[in-house]
Amino acid sequence: MYPGLVHAHSGLRWVALVLLLVSVIVAIGKWQGNSGYTDGNRKLYLFTLIAVHTQLVLGLILYFISPKVNFSMMSEKLYRFYSVEHITGMLIAIVLITIGYSRSKRATDAVTKQRLVGIFYGLGLLLILASIPWPFRIPGAGWF
Numbered sequence: 259m260y261p262g263l264v265h266a267h268s269g270l271r272w273v274a275l276v277l278l279l280v281s282v283i284v285a286i287g288k289w290q291g292n293s294g295y296t297d298g299n300r301k302l303y304l305f306t307l308i309a310v311h312t313q314l315v316l317g318l319i320l321y322f323i324s325p326k327v328n329f330s331m332m333s334e335k336l337y338r339f340y341s342v343e344h345i346t347g348m349l350i351a352i353v354l355i356t357i358g359y360s361r362s363k364r365a366t367d368a369v370t371k372q373r374l375v376g377i378f379y380g381l382g383l384l385l386i387l388a389s390i391p392w393p394f395r396i397p398g399a400g401w402f
């Protein structure tokens with residue numbers, strides 16, 4: 259089960275990243291162009307939220323079973339990264355994205371709806387990019 263979960267969590271990063279990038283581009287474009295809010299936009303932002311929340315669920319399971327989460331090895335970069343840095347960065351990013359989605363949903367005018375997604379999803383995307391264990395940064399991490 260463990261290798262399968264790592265592969266699912268690792269591969270789903272690309273789905274989450276692509277959806278986040280498209281959401282941010284669409285939301286900022288429509289916010290700046292003052293060009294409305296469609297049902298397609300709502301679905302895109304919802305699928306993005308679901309992809310990110312799925313990563314949260316997979317990540318939480320991994321957090322309890324992964325040998326890379328080890329609080330007695332905190333002097334080593336790899337263990338510190340997975341035990342503290344990865345989870346902290348990702349949790350903050352997921353909270354930001356969730357706040358953006360729900361505030362945008364409650365907003366009544368189109369410009370505010372797009373602005374909230376553009377800003378909160380944008381900040382979340384930056385934080386996720388910074389917290390991913392890219393292979394050039396973290397030994398043993400994969401691309402997929």
Ligand code: HEM
Nearest residue numbers: 264268271313314317318320321324326345348391399400
């Ligand atoms: C959008 C959010 C997230 C993304 C994009 C993401 C992405 C990744 C990636 C790419 C890996 C490396 C897999 C590999 O070695 O190939 C990884 C590993 C890991 N992630 Fe996440 N992650 C996210 C959220 C989380 C959260 C919220 C947690 C904890 C609650 C978490 C816990 C872990 C753990 C424990 C590992 C190490 C798995 C192992 O190799 O043993 N992740 N994550």
